[in-house]
Amino acid sequence: MTTVDRTQVFLLPDLGEGLSEAEIVEWRVAVGDVVTVDQSVVEVETAKAVVDVPCPYAGRVVALHGAAGEVRPVGQPLITIAPLDGGDEPAAHATYREEERAGSGNVLIGYGTGHGGAGRRRRRPRLALAPESGGTPSPAAAGGTAPLVISPIVRRLAKEHGVDLATLRGTGPGGVVRRADVEAARTTAPATRLAAVPDQPAAHVGLAPVGDGDVVIPLTGIRKVIADKLSRSRREIPEVTIWVDVDATGLLETRRAINAATPDEPVSILALLARICLSGLRKFPQLNAHVDTEGQRIVQSAGVHLGIAAQTDRGLIVPVLRDAQRLTTRELAAALVETTTAARAGTLPPARLTGGTFTLNNYGVFGVDGSTPIINHPEAALLGVGRIVDKPWVVDGQLAVRKVTQLSLTFDHRVCDGGVAGGFLRHVADCVEQPALLVANV
Missing domain, CATH: 4.10.320.10 (E3-binding domain)
Incomplete structure (x- = not known):
């Protein structure tokens, strides 16, 4: 009689953002334990974050591949599951769901699926x-x-x-x-x-x-990931940077008026700049794109997945607000606070750190005026914002002291020419100087 091996081997899933390996921090299960679909089985740490990895199979654990502290490459065996005694498992338990079969193969599952409990369990020291x-x-x-x-x-x-x-x-x-x-x-x-x-x-x-x-x-961990990604960007993307000084006095006054009217729901300058970027990308969708070098084509994204450059203790990361164009300005403000807080705490899952289509970088928080930022590959453009400072400015023919900042746009010259890039940057600058234009374009 032939014995059929019905075990399922779960491979370390695709972690996204160019990450090719992860280190096992702690196993949540042991050999002999019974697991359900989407149950968290191991905690791993990548150069980006510490995440729980849920298993797409149900059954009994028969092997754990790797010990705590061991680095496992993506696509290598992580855990082996055998079906429970007493008959075949339901198809939904024995196979990947459709979203896991699509794309690159194994992917992290369980985030926002509604399966498998209430998220990460708190470890005891x-x-x-x-x-x-x-x-x-x-x-x-x-x-x-x-x-x-x-x-x-x-x-x-x-x-x-x-x-x-x-x-x-x-x-x-x-x-x-x-x-x-x-x-x-x-x-x-x-x-x-x-x-x-x-x-x-x-x-x-x-x-x-x-x-x-x-x-x-x-050069290890997140520094290595950053170095590799920025090097690839400079190697593959023919980038150009243009910039303009703008009078941000009106934008600051608009923010004060909004927050005075609704002090319990404050709106940040970053949220207003994000709203302006979204307005500009609707007018100039060529910049919300990436170049598919293999297919020799430019792909313009239907939604704006807005990346926000955030400096953390672990290095520079770019969390993403998916479909940001669907959010109101107040929703953008709340999402930015939640996202940057989680990014600095290192609790964002890999899905929140990948898939951006355009990046907003506020380097003014470092007290600098300008920059020529490197594009967040494979995106096509990045808007940088310098500090807002008092400067002499001509208003209606008279010299005045105004709140001035510098905006810089780095763009992939393959996706557009200077007319489109200049038009986008001018639209952003005009909305900063005259926020009423933003209302007119909504």
Whole structure:
């Protein structure tokens, strides 16, 4: 009699945003456990975020592929599930849903599907593990004097940057030391230094020379992802940057009037700029696009998936507001607050960090006037906004002090010429200077 193997192997899903691997932080299940469709089975950390990964199969766990701290490539086995005894499982439990079969294969599921419970479960802090002990709780941890460190990525990051975990006070639940705690301590921790190796020229090992006292910073994690993406953008996109100074006095007055009328629902300048961008993209849809190099075509997106550049403790990320054109200005303001807060906390799922069609970058928060920003590949354009400062400005032939900012637009010259790009930037500038034009164009 032939035995039919009916086990299902769930592969590490496509994490999006060019991410090709993830590190296992904690398994939620063990061999022998029974799982349901969309049940979270493992927590992983990518260069972008820490996420729970739900499994598309139901049944009994027969194998876990990888231990905590191990890096798994996308597309490699993650967990093996066998059907429960007593007959075949329903088709919905044994196979991927239609959305998982479409596109690139395995994708993260469970976000907003309504299946599988109420999201992430809160972990209880565990004892810190002594790295040399092979996973045995250290005596110091057992005595309660060592820091609580759950994530192996946190331990590795602390080691790379010379941060003594014993000196940290964790800000996570129960005092758990988080990545942000290590990053914050880096400014006071001694930098990693690599002494020069005598009689071994750099050419022999294919590396640039490193001398005594040189600071060596590993290009890993989110810094590596950012470097790869920006390098690809510069390599593939023939970008051009244009800019204009604008009088933002009227925009600030409009914001004050809105917030005075509805103080419980404040609207930020960023929300008003986002609304202006959406108005401009409706008038100039050529910029809400990307170039499909394989198909040799330009694809203009039906919806505006607005990316908002956000500086976090883990680096620069660009969370996305999908179909932002459907939101009112107040809804935009609320969504921006929720999104940037979650981005800085590192709680956004990968689906919220990919798929943008146009990016808004407010670098004025860093106290600078202008920039020539790099396009967020594969998008076609990015609007940058400088700080708003008092400057002399001519109004009706008279010199006056006004609130002035600089707007810069970087665009892919393959999708349009200067007329379209200049028309968009001029529309944005006119709406900033005369917000009533925005109402007229809604």
